[in-house]
Amino acid sequence: MGKNSYWLKSGFYSMGYRLSVLIFGFGSFYFLIRYFSQAEFGAWALFISITTIIEMSRNGLIQNAVIKLIHTSDPDDEGKIVLASFSINIIYSAVIYALLAGFSGVLSNMFHIPDIGTMFVYYGVTIFFLIPFSQFNYIQQAKFSFSGIFWSTVLRQGSFFIAVLIICLLKIEISLIDLVLVQSACTLVGLICAYFCARRFIHISYVLDGAIVKKVLGFGKYVMGTNICSLVFKTVDQFSVGYFLSPNIVALYNSAIRVSNLIEYPSTSVAEVVYPQSAFRTSSQGDGAAKLLYEKSVGLTLALTLPVVIGTLVFADLIIYVIAGPSYHEAATILRITILYGIFTPFNRQFGTVMDSSGRPQLNFALMLASVFINIASNYIFIQQFGMIGAAYGTLLSYVIVFLVGNTMLTRIFGIEMQQIFHYMFHYYGVAFQFIQKKLKTRLQG
Template sequence: MEDKSKGHYWVKSGILNVLQNFSGVFFGFAGFYILVRVLNKQDFGVWTLFMSVTTILEAIRSGLIQNALIKYLSSSDKKEHPEIIAASTFISGLVSAASILLLVIFAPYLSRIWSSPQLIGLLYSYVIVFIFSGILTQFNAVEQANLKFNGIFLNNLVRQSTFFGFVLICYLTNFKIELVYLVWVQALSLILSLIVAYRYVRHNFTFSLSMGRPWLDRLFGYGKYAFGTSVSSLLSGTVDQMMLGALLSPAASGAFNIAVRITNLIDIPGNAIAVVVFPQSSKRMEEEGTGAIKYLYEKSVGTTLALVLPGVLFLYFFSDFVIHFIAGEKYTDSIPLLHVTLLYCLLIPYGRQFGTILDSIGKTKITFLVVVGTTIVNLGLNYIFIKKIGVMGAAYATLVSNIIGFIVAQVILKKEIGVSLWNTLVHLVKFYPEFFEKYIKPALNRRSGQIDHLQK
């Protein structure tokens, strides 16, 4: 019965998270498909830089709060949950206030270095969005810690579809989109998402008025490294676009962003599996030890690679068609960028599950140091390569830094939990026949049986 329950968790939560990530990428990509056509290259580049800054702000807060809250809620007694949630919310409020202050101070500076005067108004308007998103992050973390994903899926669907709906209506009615309108719609979509999220989480989102110092210390002690990891990881993924905007132009940043957006289409399985693995790995470490964690890493990486490999091959060999279909003729310069970004897509599952597994077993400091080191290398290589060879330099710099990070991560995992790189490839190869035997073959047999029955 217990095995059946575990299987039900993995199937249900896996499907929900794949759907959530698919809807996120679909609506994000569909919105991008329209924006890239209705905005000129300069405005699209400014929007790309704006999204890079705000995504980092979100990572600062969620990195410090989210994983720590999920870890301790999923592994602690139910009686302690109100105190844990209260401590986490208090830290979230402090971090939000500090982030808003930094945003107000540095917005004019960012506007100057990127030669984008309208960026100041966009960042100031984002303050209200940031407040609402902080509340939503708390709601989603509590639901995930309780191994439930329905509310997360639905509130994200509401948030993404609202934004996309606005962009689509503007496109169909030839309404001129001002960038600040997009920020206002983000705020509206968050309000609607909060209403949905609260309905699902209200029974588990309980506060304790006697918030103790021990939980503040534990959450912050765990979260400070997860925070550094999230921010550094995000910087590593956006520093190329930021430096292109500063060293070349916002338009160059926009061209690179198109290649990144397309590769994100094949990253849906990795995101979904990481969300499911994190709370489970925390539990299994407590119950079964490092052997279970080793298998969990190898299996999740192999499965993710098996799911993304067909997409990588398709996009690589049909990149010309994909770029022209998605972004149009004016972004032909994104084609060689896409070829390089697809190569490091094959390393992303290793890095993502490296962080997920080490964070879940309390090794957040190691994850933090690896990601910070990789980010510093990426920053240096981007500066050198962009100066020497232009836009392509950003792609090559990110590829090299990802290879270095991959090697370091595998050495650490081998030492900590005995991970075998070969086993991940074995799981990759075994995935296809296993998938055929478990899902395709039974479906074909049922179909064949139905045909025989009808013929009789």
């Protein structure tokens, strides 16, 4: 009962906060794409893509290392681990902001968007708030507590959506730079909530242990590299479109990507629940536990995503018309290609979870680094040949290559069996069908 309770409760909160990101992020997108011109929205899309890379690289450097070390180190070292990670977080944030401020002019010239450099300068306020915000959430995840992460994310994302809604409905005149400051204020709201939810778990030492700092960096450097490579991999197409074509085309392309990215939320939610358990079990039970968790988690995620892929392929034109309007109709063709990424995402995401939790982050990093270069090359070739749609073709080819290489590695190291993954996928469909059948029978009898 205890195990089932953990998976149900953790899964509910993890899926819940990811769902809140999805709903509020999609809601903000829905209104902003109508409020700003295509060029302005293209600039905002590029800004969000770059800041997402920054935030996820921070998570990669610190999050998994904190979780892994807390579960594998002496309990008395927990306070030292928290202090070491917090110190690294501060230094990382300072370096990132210095780079953004220093190269703001270069970024403006690169993407032919004058305001984007200033947007990154003001983004420093958000970076400052994200230092404690992220630390509080890392600690909660290490303690298998997802409720605080859920509520702080809901408040952060929800307050931004409400602000956007008010701006758009009341037709308040606002610049992209002002919108960055609104984002900062909403991050502060989430931070306050995160503190109150995490404070009972916070145990911090006042002595910085150099050996533990090295351990965090030693593990985290690979995961950070992996996260950066993963996000660059997923945004190469948008950056390529922005560099080779124009911000207007970025807006068109981003409208399709926004929809296809929604399919990643089940994979991410499952991975966040699986990782702490995988780290705990592999440390005590070995690689056999990682194999079982991988097969089950991929099977579950595929069961959730395949119906969405099929439905999007059929109704792509209607989806784009509803979410972006008739002026973005060209994006439907892009959507039919990019939604196919969702077939390979569960495999690629859980590959990283298994490699990191089993103490092999360097292999995950190596594959993701190679995938970035593959995607850059394929995007360059396909964009030159086919224009905007070439970015989608090139990225889909890269997903296929990463899946094939990753599956080969997993089979050799863990003995992963593809038929077992599909066995679990159909098993979950059967469980869902029985649940629905039981509910209908109860209603009819009632």
